[in-house]
Amino acid sequence: MASHRKPKQHPLVGGTARTAAGLALAGAATATAAGGTGHAAPRATPDEVKAQVARYYRQAETATEQYNGAKERTDRARAALDRLQDEAARKTERLNAARDALGSYAAAQYRTGGVPSSVRLLLSSSPQRFLDQASLAERSGARQASEVARVRREIREVREVRSSAEAKLGELEREQRALARHKRTVETKLAAARELLHSLPPAQAPHREHADGSAEHAVPARLPVSGRAAQAVAFAYRALGKPYVWGATGPSGYDCSGLTQAAWQAAGVSLPRTTYTQINAGHRVARDRLAPGDLVFFYSGVSHVGIYVGDGKMIHAPHPGAPVSVSSIDTMPFAGATRPV
Template structure:
């Protein structure tokens, strides 16, 4: 017979727990939605600009490590060449003494002095030679040369071993810095991808207009100079104070600036030193190389390649350093303008000196 009992109803306690759990889930979902709102275009730009600046800091550290690696590789190669030549000389000296020993053996045996000469410790022989009175001056001279060569080889091998360890550490640091740069650039791209295509286009347009304003202002100033108006006045109209004469301080400064001007529009690429792409210190070092002046690789090192000067003393072609840690550098172009490789995603261009925290200039 079929049962007609009613199904068991959930208890009041169980209903309360389920209701509370559902409410909590809804609340958490609401909080999560509120905690992770889509960043605005302004927020994205600020974060991306910060990441690009951090990437440039890391780039200058990478450049320094790369320069050290290149220098160490040359030093290690030179030391290894010296060791190889020294070993060849040592082998030749030992062969000479071996021939002498063979000749003596054939004529009646090797005397005690040559036994000591061919020992593994020539220095010990020299200490004892004075009591033997059996060593010819030629043998003593050969042995001393062997001992000196052995000592030199030992020192060179030890120095090469230390350089090789330093080189290995530098290569490891180089890899770490490279990953740091790539990580920051990847994060910047991820942020940009949160924007719509139109928002990204608007940012790119604003960046281009900013660069074009600097170039347009410069063109007006140069047109004013050509028509007889002073560049001094134009500099003030640009919104910044006049910062020195518009004539380069030297032929090499003028040549470096002219070389950099020929690269306007070239892309910023971290670690690049031209001629097709540049980072900030890559552009300045390449430009001065065209004027037969060798600068150090990094912006911080280039800050010490000449005489430091204040803003009011700047002339075209002088180096200009920005930010407290000196991680950015460019060439002063006159009329309150810097010519530089700005950052990832931007090309070599003129820009107002007021767009970055200026520290000092360097006259080469």
């Protein structure tokens, strides 16, 4: 039966975000020990608020890439578990068939003068008892020994597969916990950023300028480019204006690494899911040798990526509230570049 209790709110969401916004904008009233006169702490300027918002977005993006990595591992673990469970089912069917064959032999033995004690033991429902005592099969005839060996092999294989499945299930559960943890972190940082942005007067809120200070550029003229890079760049241009959606790989929205992965997928190149794995997918490229289609990475933690389109510009998914757009690669600390192959 589904629970109807109200979901527990994460302690950092909402209250902490509002507190952060309040502290950043209003400050706290203090009194001097000498005169007792209250003095309000200076309000944060709009630029200071935007800088804090940018920090929240960077922290959220780092957590988003960790979320993406955990989701990728979770998907792999779940697929491996499904395969192991299917394999265990098939091997269990073979084990049952082998036991049936041994049972048929035992029935024939009974009709001709009784069932040997070793066979009665092997038909036991306890595989462990069988494995412990399987040496008794050596006292039986050649056919019986063959059937016993078959059952023994099938039991061992079933156990091995089930053991592997149990280990994979444990891995899946660990990755699911990591997934939930990173998701909470992302949501907390984004909530704090929204609170700060909503607290700004409309005239001071960012519009065409992103909260990280990077201005949105007009779409540049396309430089000559051919091959798969041309297909990836063309995809990126078609994605302009689509919303940033954390954890998304399209087609209606993207996060930063989801956009670059989808762009190169359209060109027939499979990239890993996260920024910190994409930077190692392909050949490293010096900044002064960039060509359209190259992946450009930013920040010391390699937490942001865009696709270079020439003339010092890239197309990227900046952050929530800022759709896929064109920006200068000079607006963020450059961390490296890769040319997918």
